Amino acid sequence: MKLQTSAFTRLAGLGENYGNEIIRLEQSTPLHAASTNGVFVLNQPSAMASLQAFSTKIHPWYPILESRFTECISSVWSNSFERSPDTFLVLMVLASGSIAQEVSHAEALDRRPDAMYSNLALDMLQIVVLEQSLRCMQCLVAASIYYYLLLKPLQAHDLAVLAIKKGQQLHINGAFQNDQAGYEHWIRVYRIALLIEGELVIPLNLVDSNAWETEEEIPLPTGTDIWSMENGSDMEETVEGSRSDNIVTYLLAEISMRRILRRNTSAITISIDGTINYAPLIAQELEVQVDKWYSFLPEPLRFSLAPNDFGVDKSPFVSFLRTQYWACMVSFYWPAVVQVMETHALTESTMNGSRAYFHSYNRFINSAIKALKVCLPNKWTIYAR
Amino acid sequence: MRGESVLYHCGQWGPHHLMLDSIFAISIGAHLGVSNPLLAPIASSQTWDMLALVRDTFKDNCQQSPSLSVMAESIRKLLRTFPDRDNRVADRGMAAQYKSPNTH
Numbered sequence: 241m242k243l244q245t246s247a248f249t250r251l252a253g254l255g256e257n258y259g260n261e262i263i264r265l266e267q268s269t270p271l272h273a274a275s276t277n278g279v280f281v282l283n284q285p286s287a288m289a290s291l292q293a294f295s296t297k298i299h300p301w302y303p304i305l306e307s308r309f310t311e312c313i314s315s316v317w318s319n320s321f322e323r324s325p326d327t328f329l330v331l332m333v334l335a336s337g338s339i340a341q342e343v344s345h346a347e348a349l350d351r352r353p354d355a356m357y358s359n360l361a362l363d364m365l366q367i368v369v370l371e372q373s374l375r376c377m378q379c380l381v382a383a384s385i386y387y388y389l390l391l392k393p394l395q396a397h398d399l400a401v402l403a404i405k406k407g408q409q410l411h412i413n414g415a416f417q418n419d420q421a422g423y424e425h426w427i428r429v430y431r432i433a434l435l436i437e438g439e440l441v442i443p444l445n446l447v448d449s450n451a452w453e454t455e456e457e458i459p460l461p462t463g464t465d466i467w468s469m470e471n472g473s474d475m476e477e478t479v480e481g482s483r484s485d486n487i488v489t490y491l492l493a494e495i496s497m498r499r500i501l502r503r504n505t506s507a508i509t510i511s512i513d514g515t516i517n518y519a520p521l522i523a524q525e526l527e528v529q530v531d532k533w534y535s536f537l538p539e540p541l542r543f544s545l546a547p548n549d550f551g552v553d554k555s556p557f558v559s560f561l562r563t564q565y566w567a568c569m570v571s572f573y574w575p576a577v578v579q580v581m582e583t584h585a586l587t588e589s590t591m592n593g594s595r596a597y598f599h600s601y602n603r604f605i606n607s608a609i610k611a612l613k614v615c616l617p618n619k620w621t622i623y624a625r
Numbered sequence: 626m627r628g629e630s631v632l633y634h635c636g637q638w639g640p641h642h643l644m645l646d647s648i649f650a651i652s653i654g655a656h657l658g659v660s661n662p663l664l665a666p667i668a669s670s671q672t673w674d675m676l677a678l679v680r681d682t683f684k685d686n687c688q689q690s691p692s693l694s695v696m697a698e699s700i701r702k703l704l705r706t707f708p709d710r711d712n713r714v715a716d717r718g719m720a721a722q723y724k725s726p727n728t729h
Contacts, residue, residue: 248650248653251657252653252656252657253703254653254699258699262695262696263692265691265692266691266692269691346688346689350689391689391693393692567646567647571646577661581657584663591667594667597655597658598668598672601654602672602675604651605648605651605678605679606675608648609682620693623647623693624649624696625646625647
């Protein structure tokens with residue numbers, strides 16, 4: 241949805257300016273730093289729990305960290321959190337992890353266990369904005385993820401755009417000409433920044449970075465060099481490999497879904513006189529395209545399309561991908577519903593389309609409610625986009 | 626979305642063109658649907674259950690965000706005449722009972 245789309249909000253009885261008012265509300269809300277007692281004292285067990293929470297609940301969605309990040313953490317700790325991009329990154333990871341480790345997201349946003357980490361990190365923000373390096377690009381994406389987690393979409397978007405611009409500059413300047421590992425890492429971080437920016441730019445009516453115009457020229461990410469808390473431990477390598485494979489497979493599925501969403505999703509025809517009609521054949525074609533996307537999902541990401549499938553999902557990725565699948569279906573058949581409302585007539589074609597709409601709506605909500613519980617970083621967009 | 630952006634900037638953006646992909650937008654669409662006498666019989670009882678679920682989840686989880694709080698309030702107002710599950714008789718009868726705050 242475009243929050244600013246007045247035709248929709250008018251139709252819904254919310255008023256023409258509803259979307260703009262919501263956006264202005266976000267823009268005008270002061271960004272107060274959470275209060276702390278002013279002294280940074282690291283509680284190591286608590287910090288370790290935050291790192292673990294980031295590793296299991298946040299990083300799989302946005303795998304920006306390299307496999308040797310644990311060494312970076314140790315180095316930052318031994319250097320007493322001196323001002324540097326490495327320190328900024330570690331603090332942002334701790335801040336996000338401290339929110340993710342709470343039992344309830346709402347409670348975490350009330351208590352703000354992240355405040356100690358984020359306040360110290362934000363004192364270093366100018367370093368990561370002004371320096372040109374992959375590390376600083378990572379820092380900006382980590383900060384974007386953090387604000388996403390705080391339900392601050394404008395700030396999350398702005399930081400993602402900064403990361404994209406920094407990433408483009410590094411790429412143009414040939415920073416990775418002789419560094420294949422660095423280049424693959426850059427690809428992953430850049431694509432994650434694109435995913436975040438793409439989620440937020442449209443609903444909030446923000447200036448487009450236009451980075452999606454050249455998205456297909458960027459290689460796809462690989463599953464190598466992805467951090468987790470278990471990296472370097474005694475865990476079997478095959479388990480680690482499997483985890484990385486799952487993460488990158490999800491990323492690939494998500495990238496291809498976004499490509500579908502950036503093409504046409506409206507099953508309509510527009511006549512010469514400007515009349516808009518529901519187009520069932522286009523709806524069917526769009527459904528075929530999404531079903532093709534579904535058919536390529538590997539087993540760990542595959543979800544059931546059977547009615548009344550209320551089982552436990554195999555992974556959080558499944559909940560989110562299935563939510564997007566049914567959102568597509570809802571959108572494809574929405575014009576049938578609009579046509580019935582506008583013409584006050586029900587034809588066989590619009591009746592079938594409307595039936596498909598309601599069926600998809602039920603499946604979407606079932607799935608979205610599950611996704612909200614496991615997909616913390618995307619909570620705002622699942623609710624409001 | 627390139628095509629959509631062009632439409633939007635030309636001022637031609639209408640409810641037909643929307644990509645409905647959030648709980649808020651999709652539920653408003655579903656609410657409009659079940660409020661329509663022609664469409665209400667097509668919706669299943671599950672649709673009503675889902676709308677009630679949406680109202681509750683917004684109420685319980687969106688207080689920390691200014692935009693989500695406003696949306697939660699809008700959803701609550703839109704569904705304020707929403708019949709309780711226990712008061713429903715049957716799918717078809719329920720559609721006839723339902724009075725949308727936008728149309729009445």
